[in-house]
Amino acid sequence: MSKYFTRINLIVTFVRSKFMVMFSLSEENYLKAIFHLQTHPKAGVSTNALAEEMQTKASSVTDMVKKLSDKNLVIYKKYQGVYLSESGRETALQIIRKHRLWEVFLVEKLDFTWDEVHEVAEELEHIKSEKLISELDKFLDYPKRDPHGDPIPDAQGDFQVANKTLLSDLSKGEKGTLVGVKDTSPEFLKYLDKNDIALGKTIEVVDKEEFDGSMLIQIEDQSLRVSTMVTANIFIKI
Amino acid sequence: MSKYFTRINLIVTFVRSKFMVMFSLSEENYLKAIFHLQTHPKAGVSTNALAEEMQTKASSVTDMVKKLSDKNLVIYKKYQGVYLSESGRETALQIIRKHRLWEVFLVEKLDFTWDEVHEVAEELEHIKSEKLISELDKFLDYPKRDPHGDPIPDAQGDFQVANKTLLSDLSKGEKGTLVGVKDTSPEFLKYLDKNDIALGKTIEVVDKEEFDGSMLIQIEDQSLRVSTMVTANIFIKI
DNA sequence: TAAAATATTTAGACATCTCTAATTTTAAAA
């Protein structure tokens, strides 16, 4: 295993008889953001959407998108938005894999709560070591989901897409299990904690207000009224 | 807890009623390098020594040293070398604490060998999270030494300086316990592994060759001849 | 479909960290 250095983010490492290129922290964060915005692949991800997601300016996004395009990580046509290429998708999935494995580690081993892990995982996901991640995966006993219910891609980037529905899409009388959250902000997660709403619990829609979509739900032995701000961010498996 | 951002490395976080400034990856690595070179504090650390340690050019070192001086992390007078200030020392020790805790984690929990941990810890040491480190410390049961026998500073930066001697400084007939290694390169560590030389083992100097300083040592039930390249990099506690 | 509003890109600049080449200072040798 030999290495060639040309600045810190052009490190190229010979791994398993193929060249695996390393990307900068910025590049990795962009790829991940594009992946997350790319759920509905009819149109490319827009510059402004990416700027919002990355907390930066549209002009910075244009610059970076050009750079990613030069590296064949995205497909980009001026004014037409951006898509991940196959290689960009693979890279994004590896970063997401690392992010979610670290989140599991923080919660399972270091007593972090699910609202504390995201920020730290945002940094840990960029550590460069194949062995670190495969060993971490083994240490955690190959978890399939992160603390927020999101699937963890395996070393090949494969993962199960759960068939889940937003609570807000359920009708009166329907019930299921809470399997994930859409909004993973500390604010939302703390709200859920405060109201004893957790992964794995059974939820039934007792009543649904047509006017504003708010619901009266039965969650285990607790009855609770919740707004659409809440129901539109909870995933249910029926 | 509120945050103010001005570029990624000017993040200032209000922690425990005092301002704790965050430093860039480069700044942190420089501080650590100065600390390690600063063992004999008669003269300041020279520009060239730092350049060698940091694998960079002397002119780059001069630039960075000025920057660190502006931030009061080092005391620097042109052509006179550089010293860590109290605040620089504290910062360096916190990074070293993180580095060594991660090394313990990698060996104890993820089955890394002692020659594999340094490179990864070099990245992990820069993750910004007080909680991460205090929880990691707890998870590892507050280890006092890293896999190479080096002391781990506590949260206040305090650590025990072991009274240890280089094996090369022992005379014929003297013996003691292997408590540390000076050279932590994978090459040296693999040499030690290959010859069953490990921390905690008892070593006795059976014979010492005056001509080249090489020794015949008895290590547990094994007899071995070693050069000064080896003996000058092994720490013994008598 | 033309005007207005919005989205995106370009131009030019700045901060950080790095480099090479030239200059200056200090240390060593004659």
Next chain:
DNA sequence: TTTTAAAATTAGAGATGTCTAAATATTTTA
């Protein structure tokens, strides 16, 4: 003590990633 060698600094520039302001393209609305 002068000369020479080594060490350190300065000058100038490049790469990366960011920003503001101006220009251009696209979409929406009238």
